Amino acid sequence: MTGGTANDIVRSPEPSVRGEVRMPLSQSVKQHPSLKILQRFREHRPAVYGIAVAAVALSTLARWVLVDVLYPGAPFITFYPAIFIAAFLGGAGPGIAALALSAFAASFLFIPPAYTLAPGEQEVVTLALFLVVGGFHVLLITLLNRGLDRVLTQEEQLRTLLDANPSGVIVVNEHGTITVANTATEHLFGYPHGELIGRQVETLVPERLRGAHERLRRTYDVNPQTRRMGIGQDLSGQKKDGSKFPVEVGLAPLRDGARRGVLATVIDISERKHAQERQTFLANELRHRARNLLSVVMALVRRSLVESPESERQALLGRLTALGSATSMLVDSEWQGAPLSKLVEQELSGFSDRVTVRGCDIVLTPSTAQDFALILHELATNASKYGALSTPEGRVLVQGGLEKVNGCDLFTFTWAEHGGPPVAEPIRKGFGTLILTEMARRFAESVHLEYEPEGHLYRLQAPLNALTAKGDQANEPLVGTEVA
Known part of the structure; x- marks a missing residue:
């Protein structure tokens, strides 16, 4: 499975890690009917030895029938197939048994003097050569059988791992044909065991997107990459009954010699949705x-x-x-938290052309955000009634800055007014002053209010970790970046 479009089971996702994986591109070899028969046959030892005896008997009959045709000096020529068959079907034991029976039958029936076991010197050499060559063939076939068994065992272990995977796993060859589908895939898409093998991967794609998927699959084959599906985009697969369900799909290119394919993992995310x-x-x-x-x-x-x-x-x-x-x-x-810059913009939205905001790109914890909202409201209210925002010429600078003091990151928040009417320190400290000072001290190390002739100045300094939301990755104030 390769690429697709919206709501497709496989969409061209963002490339991540490039790479290829080696694994078989076909359904388990052990599933082949002939190998199943062979495995069952090998489990019955009397049967395989019976086959060895029968093969030698047929070889003897063939040698008897062809006695006038075959070269007299090659009495063992028809017995080699019997040895091959016995060794391949039954292993070393039946192969050696067939070799011994063949040597006895040929020596007794076809090596002069016939019907005796008293061969001459030349016949003994011929018999010894036959035993050596036949034994080598038995050994070779036994080693090949063991190698085949090892491959089958490894493939069966791989198959077991695939079936144990709770996620759907599909292998698709270069022609778009499904060659491997684990049990989870069959359950996800509602297919009986083995029915997906040999089908086109587009079977699992919503019908209206199959043509586009096929084209994207061919594009993927040109530059195959390990990919994750598009984050934030909805993907869906189609079951055998035609119903659709949301999925996540990942792709990885496969290589098996000259053949290429794709491994796709499919996860049903219905519950997550x-x-x-x-x-x-x-x-x-x-x-x-x-x-x-x-x-x-x-x-x-x-x-x-x-x-x-x-x-x-x-x-x-x-x-x-x-x-x-x-x-x-x-x-x-x-x-999760609120950006300080958003709080400032929200409170001063009516004065955006007269306010400059810098370095306030930090995300405040929920409790700190609520406190800051009240502090900003008091500052904005006082400025609009008595300070710089009460006259058209007045301006306000809201600025944040970060500095390291004794190994601790300190954030400084400054509200500076200028161009407004002259300000004087209030005679009576009301509830607004308590918000600007006492509430701020819940998280700040220092709070300063200055009533300069050119305008009101408010500054607080607090440890950065007392202000910012946990897990925030962009808490450093960008001093000099103008927001408003």
Whole structure:
């Protein structure tokens, strides 16, 4: 099986490791009917010795019938086939028995004086030569039999390994014909034992894609490579009853002398697909319920604070909205974390032309992401009311930086405003200040708020491993990379 298209069992996948594997390209030799008969015959020792006796008897009869035709000095000529047959069918024992019987019959019947066992000197030499040549043939055939048995045993072991594999394994020759299909493959595609052998591999491909698959298979033969199937793409196979099921397929080129083929592994991923669909459903349900819960909480807050000042009510609703947006982002990532740059962009989406974001390409842990969402909301709210974002000329720089201090990676987050109205340190520290300081200290080593004449400056520094999600491979801030 080689290449294909969408929903095909075999699609041209991305090349990975190049290589070829040596193994037989045909169904187990032991499955051949003639070899099965031979194996059963060899198990009955009286039968093989009987064949040896019968073969010698036929050779004797042939020598008798052809006595006037054959050269008199070659009394053993018709007995060689009997020795070959006995040694091949029964092994060394029957072969030696046939050799001994042939020597006796020829000596008694055809070596003068006939019907005696008193050959002359020349006849003894001829008899000895016959025994040596016949013995060599028995030895040679026995060694060949043992070699064949060893090959058959190895192939049977390979076959056993293939059948023990829970994944489907198929071998396809250069003509696209299935030559090996293990038990798992037959179960996957609903075929009786042995029925897949000799069929075209396109039998396992959805009907509408068989023509395309055949063309892609020929293309694959030109440059065969070990390949993995396309990650993120849906593949499917077709069973004997016409039903389809999702699969993963891998390819590896095979070589057996001058012949070439492909080994394909097939895995039924129906259960995995169902689990993924179930997981997606649960994630969507959780996201929906979380948003509904946030809406309910915000409605309760509005009702509860109906008599409170508008500014207090809006401040609380804004914080809840920021926290809800961060939670939605975490739900979308299955609670793996949230990028700091996304949190910044989300909070400052209305001021994208006046804000520059750099070096914030780290993925925060869920708890840190929620804390940062509230911190960013307070900074953005203060800037839009009293700071740089309250005037058209004002600008904000949001920047992250990484430095190593005493072997520890420290991340520095900076919010710097400029071009806005003059700022002064507030006389009263409200709840917003507590968010910027006390909440930040839950993960930060240091927090600084500076009210410079040119604009508000906020900076916190925290160990990188206290901020970033586990398993994140892209946590290094890219200082100087402008995001917004």
